Amino acid sequence: MYINRIFDVIMNVLADRNCSPFRQYVIRNYFKRVEFQQRGSAHVHVILWLEEAPDEELTGEEGAMPKTLEMVAQLLTLDTTLLRRPRTQTHQHTHTCYKRGRTKCRFGAPFMPSDETRIVVPFPPAPEGDDAESERERQRLKALKKKYDEMHEGLESGNFEDLASFLRAFGLSRRDLRALWQDLRAQARHGRV
Incomplete structure (x- = not known):
């Protein structure tokens, strides 16, 4: 298949x-899976193992995983001076977002805005237990999730010029947003950058 030849050339480079x-993060190994769209066009999903990649524990704590964030900045950061307008992450919903009767995008879009690269890890489960502290923590997480859902819905229906206008609309400061990221872990099903 032609897709395999192209993929092999790219992997060799x-x-x-x-x-x-x-640069120093050359590919040591990879796992690939070729899939075909409904109309037959092929695409490849790939997991890469990189030499000299950081080996840090996955955590969403503020300031954690600095080597991983540094690697991401080296490999993925764009020179924004080359862009005509500020680059923003966008997502156009398609039928694949709402498969199997879903009412919310299965990819979690729209994504919470951030002015910095951060590690997002799975939302922690509510603590079990009948003690007062566990109940307070459950209520705190419930309130945070409600705020997150409100903000997520606002992103879906609103149009914000920048992060500052988004924060103003929800009465938050940058510090509040960082705290929400920290506490909520953004409900990601999988850790992602």
């Missing part, structure tokens, strides 16, 4: 120390 755009 990424694994070559002399020409890899990943």
Whole structure:
């Protein structure tokens, strides 16, 4: 298949120390899966193992995983001076977002805005137990989830020029948003950057 040949050429470039755009993070190994869209166009899902990649514990704590964030900044950051307008992450919902009768996007879009790269880890389960402290924590997490859902709904229906206008609409400061990220872990089903 032609897709396999193209993929192999790309992997050879990424694994070559002399020409890899990943610099010191050349590919050590990979796992790929070729899939086909309904109309037959092929695409590849791939997991990469990189040499010299940081080996840090996955955590969403503020300031955690600094080497991973540094690697992400080296590999994925754009030179915004080359863009005509500020680059924002966008998502256009398609039928795949709402498969199997879902009413919310299965990818979690729209995504919470952030002015910095951060690690998002799964939302912690509510604590079990009958003691007062467990109940307070359950109520706190419930209130945070309600605030998150309100903000998520606002992102879906609203149009915000920038992060500051989004924060103003919900009466939050940047510090509040960071605290929400910290406490809520953004309800991600999987850790992601």
